[in-house]
Amino acid sequence: MEIVIRIRRKTENEKHLDYEIGIMMAQNNVEIRDRQPLSNARLGILVLLGAETMLFSGLIGTFLVFRVGNVTWPPPSHIGIELPRVVTGINTALLLLSGYTMFQAWRAIQKDRVKQLRNWLLITGVLGLLFLGVQGSEWVQLIRNGLTLQSGVYGGIFYVLIGCHAVHVLSAVIWVFIVFGMAMAGRFSASRYTGVDTCTIYWIFVVALWPILYVLVYLS
Amino acid sequence: MHDNEHTEHHHEESFIRKYIFSLDHKTIGKQFLIYGLIMFFVGGGLALLFRWQLAYPDQPLPIIGASQQYLDEGEVVTGADRMWERIYDSDKEEWLEVSMPSGVITPEFYNMLFTMHATIMVFFVVVPILVGAFGNFLIPLMIGTRDMAFPILNMLSFWLAVLAAIVMAIGFFVPGGHAAAGWTGYAPLSADPQWTGVEWGQNLWAISLLIQGFSSLVGSINYITTIINMRAPGMTFFRMPLVIWSLFIVAILLLLAFPVLSSALALLIFDRLAGTTFFSATAEGGGDPLLWQHLFWFFGHPEVYILILPGMGIASELIPVFSRKPIFGYRSMVYAMIAIAFLGWIVWGHHMFQSGMRPGMGNFFMTTTMLIAVPSAIKTFNWLGTMFRGSIRFTTPMLHGIAFVSMFVIGGLSGIYMANTPVDIYIHDTYYIVAHIHYVVFGGSLFAIFGGIIFWFPKMYGRYMNDALSKIHFWLTFIAFNCTFFPMHILGVGGHLRRIANPQQYEYLQVFEGMNIFITMSAFTLGFAQLILVFNYFWSMYKGKVAEQNPWHVNTLEWEAPTPVPHGNFGQIPTVYRGPYEYSVPGEESDWIPQAQPEHAPATSGD
Numbered sequence: 001m002e003i004v005i006r007i008r009r010k011t012e013n014e015k016h017l018d019y020e021i022g023i024m025m026a027q028n029n030v031e032i033r034d035r036q037p038l039s040n041a042r043l044g045i046l047v048l049l050g051a052e053t054m055l056f057s058g059l060i061g062t063f064l065v066f067r068v069g070n071v072t073w074p075p076p077s078h079i080g081i082e083l084p085r086v087v088t089g090i091n092t093a094l095l096l097l098s099g100y101t102m103f104q105a106w107r108a109i110q111k112d113r114v115k116q117l118r119n120w121l122l123i124t125g126v127l128g129l130l131f132l133g134v135q136g137s138e139w140v141q142l143i144r145n146g147l148t149l150q151s152g153v154y155g156g157i158f159y160v161l162i163g164c165h166a167v168h169v170l171s172a173v174i175w176v177f178i179v180f181g182m183a184m185a186g187r188f189s190a191s192r193y194t195g196v197d198t199c200t201i202y203w204i205f206v207v208a209l210w211p212i213l214y215v216l217v218y219l220s
Numbered sequence: 221m222h223d224n225e226h227t228e229h230h231h232e233e234s235f236i237r238k239y240i241f242s243l244d245h246k247t248i249g250k251q252f253l254i255y256g257l258i259m260f261f262v263g264g265g266l267a268l269l270f271r272w273q274l275a276y277p278d279q280p281l282p283i284i285g286a287s288q289q290y291l292d293e294g295e296v297v298t299g300a301d302r303m304w305e306r307i308y309d310s311d312k313e314e315w316l317e318v319s320m321p322s323g324v325i326t327p328e329f330y331n332m333l334f335t336m337h338a339t340i341m342v343f344f345v346v347v348p349i350l351v352g353a354f355g356n357f358l359i360p361l362m363i364g365t366r367d368m369a370f371p372i373l374n375m376l377s378f379w380l381a382v383l384a385a386i387v388m389a390i391g392f393f394v395p396g397g398h399a400a401a402g403w404t405g406y407a408p409l410s411a412d413p414q415w416t417g418v419e420w421g422q423n424l425w426a427i428s429l430l431i432q433g434f435s436s437l438v439g440s441i442n443y444i445t446t447i448i449n450m451r452a453p454g455m456t457f458f459r460m461p462l463v464i465w466s467l468f469i470v471a472i473l474l475l476l477a478f479p480v481l482s483s484a485l486a487l488l489i490f491d492r493l494a495g496t497t498f499f500s501a502t503a504e505g506g507g508d509p510l511l512w513q514h515l516f517w518f519f520g521h522p523e524v525y526i527l528i529l530p531g532m533g534i535a536s537e538l539i540p541v542f543s544r545k546p547i548f549g550y551r552s553m554v555y556a557m558i559a560i561a562f563l564g565w566i567v568w569g570h571h572m573f574q575s576g577m578r579p580g581m582g583n584f585f586m587t588t589t590m591l592i593a594v595p596s597a598i599k600t601f602n603w604l605g606t607m608f609r610g611s612i613r614f615t616t617p618m619l620h621g622i623a624f625v626s627m628f629v630i631g632g633l634s635g636i637y638m639a640n641t642p643v644d645i646y647i648h649d650t651y652y653i654v655a656h657i658h659y660v661v662f663g664g665s666l667f668a669i670f671g672g673i674i675f676w677f678p679k680m681y682g683r684y685m686n687d688a689l690s691k692i693h694f695w696l697t698f699i700a701f702n703c704t705f706f707p708m709h710i711l712g713v714g715g716h717l718r719r720i721a722n723p724q725q726y727e728y729l730q731v732f733e734g735m736n737i738f739i740t741m742s743a744f745t746l747g748f749a750q751l752i753l754v755f756n757y758f759w760s761m762y763k764g765k766v767a768e769q770n771p772w773h774v775n776t777l778e779w780e781a782p783t784p785v786p787h788g789n790f791g792q793i794p795t796v797y798r799g800p801y802e803y804s805v806p807g808e809e810s811d812w813i814p815q816a817q818p819e820h821a822p823a824t825s826g827d
Contacts, residue, residue, distance in 0.1 A: 036449045040369040044445045051437050051479045058483030058515055062498065065511050075506060149494050152505015156496035160487065 045198040049205050052168070056209060059161045063216060066153045073220070074154045081147045083158075083218050084138050091134045092214050095169075098127035099207035102176070106200040112190035114183065121180040121196075124203065128173040135166055158217060165206070165213055172206045175199050241379075243371035246785055248378050249357030250680060253673070255378075256349035257754060259385065263340035264747050270333040273325040275733075275740035277722040285323025315393060328417060330721035331400035336392075338403030339425065342527065343432050344385055346665050350530040351436075351474065352381065354672055355443055355467045357680065361778035362464050364452025364796065364816075366788045369445040373438045380435035384428045391424035399425035402719065404520065407499030407512035411491045423492055426485045433482045436474045443471035452777065454796035458554070459815065461776045461800040462547065465554050466533025469561045470526050477522035484515035513575055517568035525564040527661055529557060531624060531668030532599060538621035538671050539603050541774050543610025544811050546801040548602045556595035556602075563592045573641050574648045582641045589639035596632050600625060611804070611811075615772075616690040620671025623698055627663025631656055634709065649719070652712025658705045670694070670753065677757075678771050682784040683764030689756040696749035703742035707735050773812045776800045780816050 038046070067073055074081060105120030139159075149159045179199045182188065188196055242248060272281055280286050283300065290301040304322050307314050319329040356374065360367055368374045391398040398421035401409035409415045410422055447468045451460070460468075490496040497503030499512045540547045547553060569577060569585035577585075603625045612618065634656040637643050647653065670693075677685045716729055723729040723736065770779040777796070781789050794816035802813040 038449070040445050040449050043449055044370060044441050047441045047444050047475060048437075051441075051475050054476045055479035055483050058480040058518075059487075062483070062487065062511060062515070065508060065514075066506065069508065070506065077505060149490070149496055152503070153496075153498060153507055154505065156490065156498055156505070160490060160496070164486075 039194065039197075041194045041198050042201065045201050049201070052205065056164070059157075059164055060212075060216065063157050063161055066157055067216075067220060075152060077152060078147070078154050081142070081145055084141070085218050087134065087138060088214060088218055091131055092211060094127055094134070095131045095207050095210050098124050098131070099204055101127060102200050102203045102207075106196055109183075109188050109193040109196050110190060114186065114188065117188065117196065118180065118183045121176055121183055125173055125176040125180060128169055128176065132166060132169055132173065135162070161213065161217060165209060168206050168209075172199075172203050175202065241375060243367070243375055244787055245356045245360050245368045245371070245374060246680070246789075248374050249353050249355070251378050252348050252352030252356060252381070255381065255385070256345050256353060257757070259340055259344040259348070260750070261754075263337050263345055264750065266333045266337040266340070268744060268747050269325060270330055270337070271740040271743045273330055273333075273721060274723060275737040277724050278324055280323035281320070281325070291322060319397060325721070327721040328397065328400065331402075331416065331719070332398045332418075332421070334719060335399050335402050335425075339399070339429075340388070341661070342403060342523070343429060344381075344388070346527050346661060346669075347436070347474075348381060349669050350665060351443075351467065351470055351526070352378070352439065354463070354530060354534065354669075354676075355439070355471070357676065358778065359443060359446055359464060359467060360450070361679075361781060361785065361789060362461050362776050363447060363450065363455055364777045364780075364790065364794050365446065365450040366790070366793070368442050369450060370442050374442050377435045377439040377442065380431055380438065384431035384435060387424055387428040387431060391421045391428070394420040394424065397421050404516055405488070405512070406516075407488070407491075407509040408501065410488060411499040411509070411512070413492070423489065426489050426492075430482055430485050430489075433478045433485075436478050440471040440475040443467060444475065447471075452793050452796055455777075455815075456796075458551065459796055459799050461533075462536035462550070462553055462557075463530065463533035466529045466536075466557055469557050470529050473522045473526050473529075473561055473564065477519045477526070480515055481519035481523075484512060484519070487515075488512070510572075510575060513572050514568070517571045518565075520571065521568040522561075522564045524660075525560055527665050528628075529560065531628075531665040532557065534668040534672040534675075535603065535621045535624045537774075537776070538617050538675055539606050539625075540801045540803060541675075541772055542613045542615055542618035542621070543607045544613070544803045545606055545610040546799075546803055548605030548608075549598070550799065550801065552598055553602055556598040559595040560592060563588060563595070567592065570639055570644075573644045579641075586639055586641050590636060593632065593636055596628075600629055600632075616685075616687060616694055617671040617675035617772075619691075619694050619698075620667045620674070623694075624664055624667040624671065627659055627667060627701075631659030631663055634659065647712055649717060650712035651708040651716045651718060654718055655705050655708035655712060658708070662701060662705065667697075670697070673753075673757070675772065676778075677760065677764075678767035679778055679781075679783060679785065681761050681764070682767060683760055684767050684771070685760040685764060686756050689752055693749055693752040693756065696752070697746060700742050700746035700749055704739055704746050707739055711735060711739075770814075775802060775812055775814045777815055780814065 036043075101120050101124045105117050105124060108114075108116035108120055147155045147158070149156055176199060179195050182195055238244075239247065242251070269281070280291070284303075286301050286304045287297040289295045289297050290304065296302055296305060300323065307317050319326060319332070325333070356368070396413075396417060396419040398418070399405070399410070400416040400418050401422065405422075405425070410426075413419050413422070416422070447460075447464065487496070487498045491498050491500065497505050497507040499509050500507040501509050536547055536553060567585055567589045569581060570589045573582055573585075607622075634652065638647060638653065638656060674685050674690055677683070711732055714729070714732060716723060716732055720726075723732060767783065769783045772779075775798075777794055778785075780794050782791070795818065796815045797818050798813060798815055800815055804811045805813060
């Protein structure tokens with residue numbers, strides 16, 4: 001994540017104005033804060049995504065070390081094991097769709113449409129669960145075919161990297177359902193929707209990460 | 221009447237909410253400080269144990285070791301002999317019997333000692349004190365806000381750190397002992413129990429560091445958000461005190477660096493517990509031990525700057541205050557810190573010159589590493605420029621500040637030697653490296669920590685620390701520190717390897733016996749000198765001289781708050797009119813102008 005800090009030098013007039021305002025505030029016991037472009041919650045979640053990006057960078061870097069270090073991929077010992085590209089491709093579309101529905105939920109609450117918010121949140125959560133379900137059944141199939149965590153770095157990094165993403169999807173789904181519950185309880189309005197806002201940012205991150213992993217792990 | 225009682229009850233927080241599970245940033249800061257000081261003694265104690273072994277190899281420890289008569293003839297002479305006899309008589313194989321029979325440190329135990337010394341000092345002492353304690357205590361006070369952005373996360377950060385310390389402590393008592401692969405945990409030593417004989421110790425080590433990673437993550441999210449969003453009116457970025465700048469930069473480094481270690485630790489845990497072979501060179505399915513080194517040092521080198529940057533920040537507060545002069549080159553100080561933080565990401569390979577790397581890459585890492593000398597020198601000259609022709613007051617915090625600068629210069633200069641690939645081939649993995657790291661982290665960060673504790677103690681507890689004790693502590697520490705670590709440069713150039721349990725086994729190292737004994741004696745002096753600090757700390761909390769609101773005449777905002785600082789910090793949030801270092805402004809009556817003082821026409825700029 002990049003943090004851009006912009007400092008504009010104030011003119012002498014503005015500085016004097018600042019000074020006058022400060023005196024007035026002190027006299028009248030008023031406390032104001034500079035209006036910030038990002039709320040604390042939003043900034044906090046974006047900062048968290050910086051850390052998440054680095055976590056996945058570490059794992060993707062590991063994947064690339066093994067991928068580039070092996071002439072054939074999968075390594076010779078794993079010939080015959082095919083990752084389910086097509087099913088996962090469809091699953092990818094499913095997850096991307098959930099990104100769209102989450103965005104719609106976010107749009108809905110901005111227009112104060114609480115009922116729409118609930119519907120879109122529910123659809124998003126179900127799509128997320130569907131994604132996890134398809135992933136899970138694929139894993140069962142792969143393990144039956146002999147690709148396990150112990151089968152060399154090929155199987156190891158596959159399960160760790162994809163699994164790490166799956167854990168993130170799972171936590172995001174839980175979060176969406178919590179937000180859904182809060183929406184059912186009528187906790188959000190067009191002027192108060194921090195919960196939806198932060199959840200949307202996190203969800204979009206998890207969704208946007210997936211195509212990268214899909215291309216690297218399944219297609220490369 | 222009833223109403224009155226009710227409101228009073230509401231304001232009075234219970235002991236647990238006020239001191240244990242507190243949401244107040246000042247209490248959490250103090251909690252981190254005491255946590256760090258406790259761990260400091262654990263880590264220091266481990267160091268004294270292996271220092272004994274290096275000076276007097278395979279001889280029983282004093283006090284807890286068995287006497288010579290007992291070893292020779294089985295004759296019980298001292299109380300320790302009786303203890304050992306009881307341990308040997310019991311059927312159960314006790315922890316002490318395995319790790320140091322009769323008080324003699326076994327080579328396996330020695331491996332564990334240096335591993336845990338470094339792990340504890342880096343992850344449980346310096347980072348919690350510099351970032352956890354000073355960060356929590358200072359950030360809201362110095363930028364002028366009532367608390368952190370996310371107080372609950374802040375509390376979570378501390379208690380996760382406690383959990384990590386508990387998990388790490390359990391590791392000492394599991395069968396097989398604690399992690400023994402060095403603090404860097406190089407694979408395959410760390411990845412496969414057959415090399416070190418350590419089973420659960422290494423697992424707990426990794427799990428504990430993962431928890432510590434969560435604690436840091438939560439903390440840095442809090443710091444970054446607070447500093448960006450919650451500054452007092454008028455507190456622009458370039459009016460922030462340099463210590464806040466350093467903590468801001470460090471929070472970003474921690475945020476981005478620690479997750480890389482977390483990913484490596486997760487892979488390590490999979491290797492050890494789930495049968496994967498990520499870091500194994502010999503396994504059938506592939507695997508790469510060098511991968512661990514890349515991941516570890518990609519985190520590890522930013523971590524080195526995490527350890528020193530807040531120290532630089534603290535020194536940048538102490539030196540202008542006690543020179544009664546503005547800091548020399550405020551903006552260049554900020555840009556130098558940003559440059560150091562940025563360069564820190566592209567130098568990790570200099571730890572791996574010997575690990576097998578394309579020579580061209582070695583040149584790249586050598587160049588980028590030596591580039592760091594430029595911003596570091598900018599900072600050093602700025603500190604000197606600040607002191608030059610100042611009205612220096614040699615208070616104890618200032619002594620620590622000056623010690624910081626001078627020790628940092630020595631540590632920094634030895635770093636340039638090591639960055640040279642041809643030189644590093646010779647001194648790699650010798651005591652030269654140990655000398656360098658201790659000059660930077662002990663001579664640098666810890667002197668800044670001591671100075672910072674004494675400097676902000678009046679704000680924390682409303683009392684001064686006892687100055688006579690502080691001065692004794694400073695001089696003992698300063699002299700003993702140099703006696704301990706300076707000779708290590710010579711050992712290193714003489715080829716004394718870094719992680720050997722018994723130097724006397726090697727003929728070419730036997731000449732260093734006297735020097736090793738000298739170092740050990742100095743190290744014990746150094747260790748015991750720290751008891752003075754801790755005694756002084758707790759004694760002064762209750763018995764110290766009561767301090768006024770701003771005893772050192774400092775400009776920054778924390779001294780605007782009443783002492784001791786109440787919940788919520790300020791009566792009214794102060795407005796900031798000027799930069800933090802306006803000391804001895806020509807034409808002014810007083811030699812300091814607080815940042816929140818509005819009587820004068822606003823200053824022209826922050827620097």
